[in-house]
Amino acid sequence: MKNNIINQNLNNLEIKNFDWNLIQSEMKNRLGVDIFESWLKKIDFIEEHHNYLLLSVPTRFIRDWITSRYLDQILQIIKSYKKDVTRVEFKIIDKTKNEYQNIFEKTKDNENISFIKDSYLLYNRIDPNKRFDNFVTGKSNKLAHQASLKVSEKISYYNPLFIYGGVGMGKTHLLNSIGLELKKDKKVMFISAERFMYQFVKSIKANDMVKFKEYFRNTDVLLIDDIQFMNGKEAMQEEFFHTFNALIEKGSQIIISADRPPNRLSRIQERIKSRFSGGLVVDIQKPDIDLRKKIVEKKLEELCSLYPEQSKISQDVQNFISSEIITSIRELVGAINRIVSFSRIYNKTPSLSETKVILKDLLNLNENNVTIDLIQTLVCKFFKISKNEMLSSRRSRYLVRPRQTAIYLTKILTSKSLPEIGREFSNRDHTTIIHSVKTIEKLKEKNPEVTENINKLKNQILYNKENEI
Ligand code: ADP
Ligand code: MG
Secondary structure, three states: OHHHHHHHHHHHOOOOOOOHHHHHHHHHHHHOHHHHHHOHHHOEEEEEEOOEEEEEEOOHHHHHHHHHHOHHHHHHHHHHHOOOOOEEEEEEOOHHHOHHHHHHHOOOOOOOEOOOHHHHHOOOOOOOOOOHHHOOOOOOOHHHHHHHHHHHHOOOOOOOEEEEEOOOOOHHHHHHHHHHHHOOOOOEEEEEHHHHHHHHHHHHHOOOHHHHHHHHHOOOEEEEEOHHHOOOOHHHHHHHHHHHHHHHHOOOEEEEEEOOOHHHOOOOOHHHHHHHOOOEEEEEOOOOHHHHHHHHHHHHHHHHHHOOOOOOOOHHHHHHHHHHOOOOHHHHHHHHHHHHHHHHHHOOOOOHHHHHHHOHHHHHHHOOOOOHHHHHHHHHHHHOOOHHHHHOOOOOHHHHHHHHHHHHHHHHHOOOOHHHHHHHOOOOOHHHHHHHHHHHHHHHHHOHHHHHHHHHHHHHHHOOOHHHO
């Protein structure tokens, strides 16, 4: 009964030409009844706007499971109905705790976060689980972390603080941590750029700009996530510009995140970009192996308090995950969640080969399009030799090193077995393959230039950027 009311409430929101039931049945078809019943059925539709959908799931765990395994397929299905949709976001709503009811009925929030009635209520993006104390630091994110701590201690120290970096690198986590810290005694507003635009347009339509201005200009701290999605018309940028200036003038702190530096934001006015660069601009880079290891440890430690038995993952598996899941911290965290879920479901901790199966699609993602042919082609270009020379049996020094490099890269970037690799390199014996791999590993340890070349090649191969050599 309660659910019906909830659903009605949900359906009254802006669902236009959009039938969630249809999407659900399509998910069932494409992903199978088992997966649907165990996971996807738990997804509810909250609202749609611009180019993304807000969905809900009952727990963080289910969200992580779904995002790490099925998100691409879900998005594809949604796109087949609405091609404008480029993203989905999940909100965690535990229905058993009646939170839906809260969302729709609670009009006052006693926390120090401001909302514009109904719509902002749905958009309290401050997540109590993304804090400074569980943000693991390393070379790649140290500066961004320090700057975030600094503004949390002393607002306006850097103003604005602009944090940029690729997907899943921890930008939202940092903004969230700042928000959590500062909301203890300040008015904090945390909003995505998309939401800002949406709210702006809505306020104009409702002839309610006064309230909009009031809300944004009264905050002590404004955190705007993913500013690259801001692509509004003149009027909106104008409003944003004035809000921005008004806030800075009155000493409020502004923190912005983006996937690129200010000067590369394409649809934003020059004067706004130059304001963005006026404080401190810091980036977060891809995590290196040390940071990945630390994150794996920290994450397991956290999970251990929830599932003590199932979080005992062998060192082998831990090493494998931290050395193979290299694209983003989000994927790394997703991978760990998946492994721990496996041990919960099957009541055993996975072996290394089981891990490879469980993480297959994530691993494929990394080796996307990586074929032996591509590796050989790119390595030959890099060392300026021909493919015939590489595959010949000649042992001149200038051929041996490239050959060993190509063999080494094949070993680490594909899932081919040693004999398979041997066959692709003119039927070489698998002991030759092992020898090549070991030689390069040793060279890498001794010689930074070798490591650098290997990394360059690895990047070219992974991104398949043949034309950039
Ligand atoms: P972004 O906003 O850059 O796309 P997020 O902040 O959403 O990335 O991070 C993706 C996931 O990885 C989140 O679950 C986040 O908590 C986690 N994460 C990212 N960086 C770290 C870190 N340094 N330490 C711990 N967890 C992290
Ligand atoms: Mg983010």
